Amino acid sequence: MEQCNPQINVRVHTEDFCVADEYGLLACNNQDGAVVNFVGKVRDFNDGSAVTDLTLEHYPGMTESVLMQISQQACDRWPLSKVTIIHRVGTLVLGEQIVFIGVTSAHRKAAFAACEFLIDFLKTKAPFWKLEAGDTGRKWVEAHDSDQQAAKMWQK
Known part of the structure; x- marks a missing residue:
């Protein structure tokens, strides 16, 4: 399969x-x-447990690098034209947007698979830490x- 150079856009910020x-x-x-x-x-x-807000921390520089790497991995696996990953950090309240992942391709199967791959790998590879506040206080969220398992499925 001939691969063109996809446009990759990765942003990590509070806005x-x-x-x-x-x-x-x-x-x-x-x-x-x-x-x-x-x-x-x-x-x-x-x-x-009830959640009232979520504070997201990250490792600046490294986080963006990891997101670029997983974006490139998706582009290497599927014929994508564009990939956008936006991830917010800071304290967010209920209903606020945390992450946006968008991909384009000539065909839907590639686009759906790539989008799912990207969120699965983002959740397991990108250096983000989540601190939840709720009715029982504040606690760091452990990896699930x-x-x-979802990320492992892509390695088969």
Whole structure:
């Protein structure tokens, strides 16, 4: 399969993002028949406990590098034209957007697979730390086995 050079856009910051704007930037290429995106938000529970807010910390420089690496891995596996990963850091309240992943490809199967691959690897490889606040106080969120299993499925 001939691979063109995809456009990769990785951003880690505190500011919110506009899904419509990000979609517009991805969808402007008429050669791509598929635009797939994922948005993760702060929810009101985790592991059976109430959550009131979430503080995300990261390792600046290293985090962006890891996100670029997993983006390139996705581009090496599927014929993608564009990849965008935006991840917010800082304290976020219920319902706020945390992460945006968007990909474009000529075909839907590649775009869906790449988007799922990217979120699975982001959750297991990128150096982010989550501190949840809720009705039982504050606690650091441990990695879930289900996230590790999802990432392992891509290695087969």
